[in-house]
Amino acid sequence: MQRYVQNRVLACIKMLLVMTDALCLNLAFILAYSWATSYGLANAEEAMSSNYFSLWTMYNLVALVVSLLLQLYSDKTMEHIEYVFRATFRTTITFLLIFTGFAWIGHPFTGIGWFLAAVSSFVVLYGVLSRFFLTYIYTNLPKRFNWYKRIALIGHDDYLGSVAGAFSRQHAFFSVDTIPYRDPVSETSREEKLARFKRYFEEVSKAGIHDVFLISSPDITDVSKELILAADHECVQLNFVPAMTASISYGSGRQDALTMQLPVLKSHEEPMSTMENRIKKRLVDLLISSVVILFILSWMIPIIGIIIKIQSPGPIFFRQPRSGRNNKSFGCYKFRSMVVNKDSHAKQASKDDKRITPIGKFLRKTNLDEFPQFINVFLGQMSVVGPRPHMLSHTEHYSQLIQHYMVRHFVKPGITGWAQVNGYRGETKDPGLMAKRVEYDLEYLSNWSAMLDFKIVCMTAINMLRGEKNAY
Known part of the structure; x- marks a missing residue:
């Protein structure tokens, strides 16, 4: 859902997660160095002579590059807590392996093994605790504080069910309202079509919903331009979704829905929409x-x-x-x-x-x-x-x-x-x-x-x- 409509709370959580991860990863580095040198497991003078600050810089650069390449903080990842878990696991393992290899080769000093073991332990511990807390945020706080972003899905009964299924109901920060209509719009006049959808747009706008997905079925394609103007008048961001379904039949007779990113045509796409x-x-x-x-x-x-x-x-x-x-x-x-x-x-x-x-x-x-x-x-x-x-x-x-x-x-x-x-x-x-x-x-x-x-x-x-x- 975040690909089409953005939620202010979810965007703030993402920014807070980025800052918290950066802060705690550096704290893990400092604690690991202090622990290893304080207990005599690593030689502080050798570590400094092998350029401690270069090692710290490399640590941050590897973390930054790996998180970007594996899309740890992308909108798609932030949609589900399960995606966050998966991306965190991949990123953490990749980051620690690359950093350990670079540190061992480029900055050898007495006790570097203990230092790297301590860094890995602190990073893993932080990852587990932070994602455990994030689970609580995703599963409890949206309901308690009403952090939902409401959107509306309008469409004919013949198409609404299949397209609504593509909008997963597991999005913790989004709520989907459906507005079905049953009688065929193709049998009504152009003016009646526009009057109907103007009424829908007015209803959702009064309800505080300003992101609407309209299933673009064949019976309304001839009034698409007028629908955009009608939605604009009610300060509604109108998005068109094609009325389409697909399935694949396998030899076993099992029917599986063909999964794909739902194509959406936006009526407005400005820089300030992000x-x-x-x-x-x-x-x-x-x-x-x-x-x-x-x-x-x-x-x-x-x-x-x-x-x-x-x-x-x-x-x-x-x-x-x-x-x-x-x-x-x-x-x-x-x-x-x-x-x-x-x-x-x-x-x-x-x-x-x-x-x-x-x-x-x-x-x-x-x-x-x-x-x-x-x-x-x-x-x-x-x-x-x-x-x-x-x-x-x-x-x-x-x-x-x-x-x-x-x-x-x-x-x-x-x-x-x-x-x-x-x-x-x-x-x-x-x-x-x-x-x-x-x-x-x-x-x-x-x-x-x-x-x-x-x-x-x-x-x-x-x-x-x-x-x-x-x-x-």
């Missing part, structure tokens, strides 16, 4: 937002807050509902730049807007009004870089006018974005301007990288210094 990239981006967001909150907002909020209060009665912050990831709304923080008014949640600021206060005009021109959104970033509701969050009314309005508009909600919104640094910010009376924003947002999703985020941050800083004509 959990590793999301986690890396989240760690950077946490680092940046923490620094800004501690060293900038800590003194900026009191100073700007006092000026806001002097110029206009009301709160310091303006908290407006905005559309977030998967179209879930959240309260987006800004320094209040207008007088308190009843239209603030529905009407955008326009040029020479009478509602804007003098300090508000300065804040908006320099983008300083956006700084409280680092609180949203810290809370995990936003990212430093991403598509700008829109008002709920705008999301509802433009999602009906602009194709692929809702795709921008597959990722967290950002304080700044690719569209904004290219000049598309401010008021959007013309739907064409919003369409260009969406175009840049989708380009960002398709080409995301850490360096692109860094470039956008630098461009934003430059724009803040020189001012922007569309900021009012």
Whole structure:
């Protein structure tokens, strides 16, 4: 399942396992050396003269290469605890044999046999204990803490059973909901087909499921493009699975299912669809937002807050509902730049807007009004870089006018974005301007990288210094 849909918890467990293995393997090396030299089984002076640090470096390099070659930490391995056991056994044996051979030939010293025996014992002991604990994590914690990643499988009864069988129910961190339909779709009109699946997509989205596998049976292939658009509208990642089964009949009359990797056609495949990239981006967001909150907002909020209060009665912050990831709304923080008014949640600021206060005009021109959104970033509701969050009314309005508009909600919104640094910010009376924003947002999703985020941050800083004509 991890090949098609990634689970945040499982990705974190994999990263934690990598760090724990690296730390404990080095600890095993140090303990083995200390034990062998302390009890006089190995000569410490000879070990140092034969280049102890070279031996330690080789130890780590062999462990790294072997784990990569044998795919100890691959997504497929992490799917089942049995796969982890098998990969751990192969990796441990291969690693110890190669390291022992290299050490014996390249770094001979008195007592090296005792040292290698101690290293092997500590490594094996750690492997047994760590995988025993990992078994507890896989078998007990997903149920206790509801760590399941829910997905939906939609298909006709004639095909659903066979394809559902390919999605093994033994995945500890995944839960599969099936939505069968019985009457043949081929007998209904095109509009009725689309209405049916729109209803399915809406149902799963409301249930918090955003990864859907649709069995691409012959009766729906003519509406595939429309189905992708319908799924996008509900912030659902649609994957097509061919309706196919296969079996082999042997001479004994026994029937065995032909096992294969289930072919899946994804409607969207962006860099940010991988959990590793999301986690890396989240760690950077946490680092940046923490620094800004501690060293900038800590003194900026009191100073700007006092000026806001002097110029206009009301709160310091303006908290407006905005559309977030998967179209879930959240309260987006800004320094209040207008007088308190009843239209603030529905009407955008326009040029020479009478509602804007003098300090508000300065804040908006320099983008300083956006700084409280680092609180949203810290809370995990936003990212430093991403598509700008829109008002709920705008999301509802433009999602009906602009194709692929809702795709921008597959990722967290950002304080700044690719569209904004290219000049598309401010008021959007013309739907064409919003369409260009969406175009840049989708380009960002398709080409995301850490360096692109860094470039956008630098461009934003430059724009803040020189001012922007569309900021009012």
